Amino acid sequence: MARFGTGKHTPGKYIFLLSCIILLALVLLADFLWASSSSSSSSRSFPYRVLRPPSSSSFHYWSPYLDLSMALSAPDAKQSEGNSKGIKLSVKVLNATFADIPAPQLEWEEMPEAPVPRLDGAAIQIKDLFYVFAGYGTIDYVHSHVDIYNFKNNSWGGRFDMPREMANSHLGMATDGRYIYAVTGQYGPQCRSPTNRNFVLDTETKKWNELPPLPVPRYAPATQLWRGRLHVMGGSKEDRHEPGLDHWSLAVKDGMALEKEWTTEIPIPRGGPHRSCVVANDQLIVIGGQEGDFMAKPGSPIYKCSRRHEVQYADVYMLDDGKRWKQLPSMPLPNSHIEFAWVVVNNSIIVVGGTTLKHPITKKMILLGEVFQFNLDTLKWSVVGRMPFRVKTTLAAFWNGWLYFTSGQRDTGPDDPSPRKVVGSLYRTKLSL
Numbered sequence: 542m543a544r545f546g547t548g549k550h551t552p553g554k555y556i557f558l559l560s561c562i563i564l565l566a567l568v569l570l571a572d573f574l575w576a577s578s579s580s581s582s583s584s585r586s587f588p589y590r591v592l593r594p595p596s597s598s599s600f601h602y603w604s605p606y607l608d609l610s611m612a613l614s615a616p617d618a619k620q621s622e623g624n625s626k627g628i629k630l631s632v633k634v635l636n637a638t639f640a641d642i643p644a645p646q647l648e649w650e651e652m653p654e655a656p657v658p659r660l661d662g663a664a665i666q667i668k669d670l671f672y673v674f675a676g677y678g679t680i681d682y683v684h685s686h687v688d689i690y691n692f693k694n695n696s697w698g699g700r701f702d703m704p705r706e707m708a709n710s711h712l713g714m715a716t717d718g719r720y721i722y723a724v725t726g727q728y729g730p731q732c733r734s735p736t737n738r739n740f741v742l743d744t745e746t747k748k749w750n751e752l753p754p755l756p757v758p759r760y761a762p763a764t765q766l767w768r769g770r771l772h773v774m775g776g777s778k779e780d781r782h783e784p785g786l787d788h789w790s791l792a793v794k795d796g797m798a799l800e801k802e803w804t805t806e807i808p809i810p811r812g813g814p815h816r817s818c819v820v821a822n823d824q825l826i827v828i829g830g831q832e833g834d835f836m837a838k839p840g841s842p843i844y845k846c847s848r849r850h851e852v853q854y855a856d857v858y859m860l861d862d863g864k865r866w867k868q869l870p871s872m873p874l875p876n877s878h879i880e881f882a883w884v885v886v887n888n889s890i891i892v893v894g895g896t897t898l899k900h901p902i903t904k905k906m907i908l909l910g911e912v913f914q915f916n917l918d919t920l921k922w923s924v925v926g927r928m929p930f931r932v933k934t935t936l937a938a939f940w941n942g943w944l945y946f947t948s949g950q951r952d953t954g955p956d957d958p959s960p961r962k963v964v965g966s967l968y969r970t971k972l973s974l
Contacts, residue, residue, distance in 0.1 A: 830877050832852050882936070908959070
């Protein structure tokens with residue numbers, strides 16, 4: 542008899558071992574073919590399966606971005622019965638951050654397209670007129686004019702120029718119903734330097750005046766008029782990447798500054814650009830945003846953009862007494878590039894589109910196509926609809942029961958949420974809350 546460690550093996554033992562291996566392989570092959578058949582037949586009826594969330598704050602999806610290595614290691618991986626033999630398969634689909642939230646598809650009507658496509662532009666609505674400012678046409682070309690959309694006759698017109706010294710993108714902007722205050726921002730294409738110069742437009746005369754400069758330049762700061770003062774906070778610092786926490790205010794009235802210098806206010810708890818800033822119920826509310834952004838490539842003569850790490854967040858803050866920030870319930874998803882993507886309707890803040898955390902596998906930016914509602918009575922977030930496509934830096938308005946949005950950078954397609962084309966499209970939908 543052969544013994545272990547002697548180096549001798551009988552032919553019978555080899556045959557027995559080989560038979561076991563072949564038998565095991567046949568069992569695994571049959572199981573694989575059965576699972577493939579079941580998966581194939583179910584996917585023909587629907588491209589992916591939505592697993593309904595156990596609560597409003599937690600979602601799980603069967604997604605085109607499924608990653609099995611993450612599935613097996615994820616702490617909240619779901620265990621499900623894989624087949625009739627009782628073998629448990631660990632199936633985890635990505636968190637809702639990386640997939641569309643289930644929402645009704647609103648009926649959108651396409652309206653006359655804007656005269657030019659815009660990315661990172663700005664917009665202000667005053668009654669039945671929608672003023673759309675600046676923005677990138679392409680990464681190498683920026684606009685320096687204003688287009689006006691008339692909601693009554695559904696047409697664009699009345700184009701006029703901005704001051705040459707005024708920023709072309711990443712502006713902060715607010716209005717008192719006649720005067721539009723434009724604060725700091727990026728001057729020029731690619732990833733050029735910011736400016737600290739500020740301007741005010743009289744919408745009745747179309748004349749511009751200059752305001753005192755901000756203490757330092759900022760990219761895309763949260764900006765709003767509140768209690769007679771123009772508030773500017775957050776944004777990115779001069780390198781375009783580092784978040785700023787600074788908060789300044791300036792007393793203004795009828796398009797004029799009542800002070801020569803900006804006053805330092807309580808810093809915002811979390812800095813960064815691309816966030817909504819809203820005044821509602823006499824409260825100053827700041828929504829979403831991100832930390833980090835593209836920077837100019839070192840030594841580039843044209844300030845060519847260089848990617849840097851960035852993190853989007855869902856934080857919501859409120860300043861109700863001017864002395865302290867209070868944190869409110871977070872958005873359903875981290876969201877940025879929403880500085881002009883909001884409106885106030887029936888005591889709710891509506892936010893359309895935006896961009897969330899990058900995909901963990903492809904590292905591509907993920908655009909959002911949800912219409913979010915923040916009810917100011919209940920302080921609860923919900924998703925009330927879906928846009929015709931995912932898009933960031935939308936410019937939103939609300940008129941006579943219609944929710945409008947225009948411009949921005951839209952997705953590659955229904956199955957690919959990464960950004961592609963800069964558009965000037967204008968859409969509207971009836972919105973009843």
